[in-house]
Amino acid sequence: MFISSENSPPCFKDFTLVMPAVAVGNVGQLSVDLIVSTLNMSRVGYMHTDCLIPMTGNNPYATSNENAEELHTPAEVYMAAELKLAVLQIRAPIIQSKSKKFRQLLVSWIKSSGFSRAVVLSSSQAYQRDDQQMKGIPLRYLVTPSLLKDSEDALKELSWREMERVSAYPGLTDANTEPRLYVPGGGITKGLYTDSCAEEIPLAVLILFCSEGDNIPDAFTLVNHLNDWLHLLDDPSQKPNKWKIPTSWNLLFGSGIPPALF
């Protein structure tokens, strides 16, 4: 559940929420790191739950010695009041048996906080794409009926493609099997989307097709697409967008090489 880290609880009414799905390549989480780091967002609370594997560490967005020694937990909420933006960052895997509970927790928190809309940054296995999905840019979107009306024009202008429904049994020409939503490697993405449709939550999902590896370029791709829609960065004419990489991204692939190796 949400616990405020400030003396008075923050007000999220009419804010936009951006959050990641723990998905292939951790792309959503990396993108959220870029947003929090670049916009210098301040932490306003924790999502304290038994649904995530415990982990902890010092400030991943530290900019100096003064703010380096600040403890951070597996799920935290950050805020940029001037942009009416709140961000939930999730740093740990969701315990498998608790994924339904976690989705319910998120949905009820989004509802009770009064967010005007929620955007989920997610990813899906590139190798599982069907012929249709291999065309165009590797970005797809989903939007719940509650958000469709407000965002239809913007999405049309951006020429984004909606996530295609795929057949349940590819190759089988059985007329009875209806195409269904399938987000392989997306973690709780599909579940969260369908729950939000049922609960009439204005929610959008941005899905990037990718594979495991060095997913930093994928994170930049996803966050730039998000910026094209939400205009989070100040100067739209300045390309390329200047996203700030946080210190926690150091040594993503291990320590320095032992000199005795050579």
Place this chain on the structure above:
Amino acid sequence: MATFFGEVLSVYSRAVEEDEEEVDENEEDAEIRRELEEKREVHLHWSPEVSESLKSGNKLPCSDFILAVGHNAARFLSVYALSSENWDALGRAPKDNPAVLICQVTCYLAEDQLFQWTEKVFDCLQLRQLNVTVLSESSVSEFKTADYPSSSSAPFLRSLHSAAFSGKPVCKSLEQPNIVTGLQAAVLNHCEVHRIPSIVYQCYSDVIGPDSVTMETFKPTLTKLGKSIKLDPSPSADILRKIVRTTNIQSNLYI
């Protein structure tokens, strides 16, 4: 996924498990799931007097809660703290200062039980003026640094503390991009969120298994604990030998 040579490989993600399509659950499935969940519940067994006290709604008065996670941390406390004092097993608390609790955890705790364990234990403690110290250990191979850690640097200590902690750690703070996981992380998260002053001292060692040099690395934390409990600064070699059992050599191919 197909490779250049035409073979098809399974692809695994480091982030997510294989998708499980949610099947509609019937009564029987729900019942089975509930039973399985019950089996995974954590149950605390206190001594009879403590159980009685807790049942009548009282919390355990506690000024210092010291948790040792792992064999070296636990044996360090056994040798330097518990051997020199008259302690009750209730959990343990010195007879003349009933407000210090020591907990030694050397068994494996599953990921989905860490949070629950922490909540249940802290539910029993009086939180006012509580200070928490956690001693834990990890392999030096888990420690990420730009300069490869040389063998002479291990074992060494690093600390992480909650915002409410106002003391001075006895070692360097854990540098980016390192993180702490396991029970020590669950306890520290709990303390951070509930504004309890707490600190984790994690020892990075290059030895697998209990080792007296690794145990000694926890000594500087004594200065902090020394205020609450009497400690033996130099235990006899006999005690040390008894505590450090040589690990069975299962294979002498690699000594």
